[in-house]
Amino acid sequence: MTTGEHAPRGLDRRALLRGAAGLTAAAGMAAAVNLASATRASAYGWTRTLQQGATGADVTELQIRVGGWAAAGASQTFIAWDGDFGPATAAAVRRFQSAYGLPADGIAGPQTQSVLNSLESGDGSTAHFEWSEFQSNDGTGFGSGKVGATQVKENVRRLMYKLEALRKKAGNSAITVNSGFRSVAHNASVGGASNSMHVYGVAADIVVAGHSTLQVYRIAETCGFSGLEAYTHSWQHVDSRVQYPSYGSGSWWWESGTV
Numbered sequence: 001m002t003t004g005e006h007a008p009r010g011l012d013r014r015a016l017l018r019g020a021a022g023l024t025a026a027a028g029m030a031a032a033v034n035l036a037s038a039t040r041a042s043a044y045g046w047t048r049t050l051q052q053g054a055t056g057a058d059v060t061e062l063q064i065r066v067g068g069w070a071a072a073g074a075s076q077t078f079i080a081w082d083g084d085f086g087p088a089t090a091a092a093v094r095r096f097q098s099a100y101g102l103p104a105d106g107i108a109g110p111q112t113q114s115v116l117n118s119l120e121s122g123d124g125s126t127a128h129f130e131w132s133e134f135q136s137n138d139g140t141g142f143g144s145g146k147v148g149a150t151q152v153k154e155n156v157r158r159l160m161y162k163l164e165a166l167r168k169k170a171g172n173s174a175i176t177v178n179s180g181f182r183s184v185a186h187n188a189s190v191g192g193a194s195n196s197m198h199v200y201g202v203a204a205d206i207v208v209a210g211h212s213t214l215q216v217y218r219i220a221e222t223c224g225f226s227g228l229e230a231y232t233h234s235w236q237h238v239d240s241r242v243q244y245p246s247y248g249s250g251s252w253w254w255e256s257g258t259v
Contacts, residue, residue, distance in 0.1 A: 043117040050108040054085040062089070062108055064158050065116050068165020069095040070224030074258045078224035078243060081158070099168055119164050126160040128167055134159075134180030134204065144183035145199045146247075152181055152201035159202060159240065162223050166238075169219045170208050178235055179205040197227060200247050203239035205229075218259055230255040 048054075050062055060083040067079045069092040079092050090106035097104040100115050108116070119127045134156045135141045142149040142156070159180075167175050182190070182198040197203035208216045217231035220238050227249070229237030241249040 043120055043122075044113075046108075046110070046113040046117075049110070050085055051106070052085050052087065052090050055083050057083060059083045059085045059089070062093070062116070065119070065161050066092040066096045066165075067158065068162035068223040069093075069099070071222045074218065074221035076226070076252050076254070076258075078226060078240070081243065096165075119161070124157060126157075126164050128164060128175070129160045129177070131156070133177040134201070136181050136183040136186050137179070138183055138186040138189070140183040140186070142181055142201065144185065145181060145201065146184060146195075147200055155201035155244075156181060159204060162225065162238070162240065163204065163206070166206075166216075166219055166223050167208070169222065170211055170216070173211060174209040176207045176209075177204050178207060179203075195248050197239040197241050197244075197247070197249065200244065202241065202244055202247070203227065203237065205235040205237045207235050214259070217256060221254070221258065226252050228254045228256070231259070232256075 044061055046058060048058070050059055060081050062085070063079050063081050063083075066089070067081075070077050070079050070088075072095065077088070079088055093108055093112065094104040094106040096102075096116075097106075097112055102112055102115065121127060123131065125131050131153070136144070142152040145152050147155075163175060163177075167173065179190075179198060180203075181201040182192060182196065184199055187196050187199050188194075192198060206216070208219075211219075213231040213233060213236045216236040217228055220228055220236065223238070225238040225240060226242035227237065227239035241247065242252060
């Protein structure tokens with residue numbers, strides 16, 4: 001058993017994509033971005049068009065949803081979840097719009113917001129990922145990690161949106177999550193590093209159908225991931241460690257460098 005950062009587990013998670021049911025619930029009232037958003041049961045209630053200069057909780061939610069469109073090529077950059085709509089957020093919105101066949105003007109109006117909501121499911125997860133895929137494999141759900149279960153679930157939600165972008169860039173190929181959140185005990189049992197990003201819910205080990213790990217690594221370099229394990233494994237590890245400096249891993253870690 002490996003003793004490094006990310007020991008794999010068997011590919012025991014769902015690989016089939018979710019059908020149309022549950023992609024988008026009816027629009028609801030505007031909701032502030034907080035930990036409760038991880039269990040929101042209705043589509044996000046956008047109340048205004050967002051563009052450069054805007055600030056607020058809805059901008060933070062937009063940044064979460066376009067975070068996987070951080071760069072056009074390999075770049076150690078990410079979209080900050082700071083609620084301040086600046087040039088980087090506008091560029092990410094343009095990339096998202098272009099990928100989904102929308103006018104790429106960098107303005108998040110009703111049409112763009114509708115597509116963003118099509119990637120949300122009624123239980124607060126995303127269109128192509130289930131909460132269960134990211135729960136600890138020892139049956140503890142999102143509990144017994146290094147932060148509380150509610151925080152873990154919100155961290156996972158933000159990770160899901162980056163993975164939605166990676167999936168889109170991979171030609172809508174199915175993604176299997178073979179390790180998401182790990183309880184502290186489960187992480188230790190599989191030989192993970194004591195401060196693995198998995199114990200916070202900000203990491204996933206994935207396999208993308210029809211793609212080598214090298215190909216996945218290259219796509220992930222454009223998705224705002226600050227942690228990438230070497231592509232020489234049968235899975236590709238991705239995480240967002242730099243966006244969580246309080247978790248103790250505030251520097252970039254692309255193990256294979258820029259490829």
